[in-house]
Amino acid sequence: MSDLPVTLTKVSYVVGETSILRDVDLVVRTGAPTFVVGPNGSGKSTLLRLVMGLITPTAGAIEWAGARDPAPRRRAMVFQHPVMLRRSVAGNLLYALEQAGVEKSLRDRRCSELLQKVGLSDLADRPARRLSGGERQKLAFARALARSPELLILDEPTASLDPSATLALERLIAQAAAEGIKILMASHDLGQMRRLAGDVVFLHRGRILESASAKDFFEQPVSAQASAFLRSDLILED
């Protein structure tokens, strides 16, 4: 079973009178990490939630490997503020493994492998809700990996982390990408984008203004808004 490629065709998302995304065409396929960038309110989170299948487009269609069924198969998501269940760190991970359909006899071993991978082995018995921001984000990452995803969606995962926690998470993301997991990630950290991105999708006011390789996006942005975004990370209303 597969979730890739994810194909969005003329996707719009409207809440009441407000149009959050308009006529978005996008294909997410295997390859280097794709960064979704743009100013606040440009629709990044909504786009990621649509790709994850958490919300349904008000117009247009989304297909996961050609199927319209939004049930997640080989995809997982890490949120900006992950919420843990009221269990231990290991308990949260075992729960995710169970939900991912991992056989009971394999869960314990897989759980310690994942804890080791993200560097939380020492905190396995700690209540998950008591973790620091950086630790919680690592656990959320491990929980996403528990699904053995081929597509991993991250919504500004480092936005509220300090530099060392950010670096640790970036290493994990780079490692996952190197292992062949497709990363789709929202960020407005330009440095992070330079370090990790293979492709960039630039969103502005609910429209995709640019979709290019990271190199092209940084060196020769086409739209005035993207140039402004790259210059100052700030776009004033036109």
Add this chain to the structure above:
Amino acid sequence: MNEGSSALVLVLSGDPALYAIVRLSLVVSLSAVGLAALVGLPLGGLIALTRFPGRAGVIVLLNAFMGLPPVVVGLAVFLLLSRSGPLGSWGLLFTPTAMVIAQAVLITPIIAALTRQTVEDDWSEVRDELNAMGVGPLQRLMTLLYDARIALVTVLLAGFGRAAAEVGAVMIVGGNINGFTRVMTTAIALETSKGDLPLAMGLGLILIAIVFAINASAWALRLYAERRIG
């Protein structure tokens, strides 16, 4: 305070009739909590996690039923269980079982309504995470009830407090029969009207002590759990 000191003597001397009453009170109210939990926890969770026409009405009704007058519940259960009632052939009227049923009916709405609120608040918090993990509807219910376990202990406690303190329902369906269906609250009501204040006050003291002890242990459990579970 002559009566006060004889009340204390009664309690401390371990009067067997008095302790039989205390024991029955506990057995009836705890069984009622158990029964009400079996219905109220899943029902509250189900309402929290589903959307159906008339849901708002059900929630309003449930919240309103939290304030059901015990005597009215007693009357309804009485009519149900009386000889000529639909369940009259069971022969349960004026037995402890009837009292358990009446108290369970009284507190099921309390447990269901508070569970609904707790689970719905938790659900809005973890909805995205669980959906991203592909958690199905039944698993969702089990997960959230388990996740809210500490809060739900407090909910059950609220139900127990209500059951242990009410007089009307157990009086009507139990009949306050000495040595058979007499519990603390009905005994207090009877002894007070008879003028036997020491026994009434002794029972009152024990009732308060029990409620206090149960709340104190629930508080301790909560503190412990918060440290362990977060």
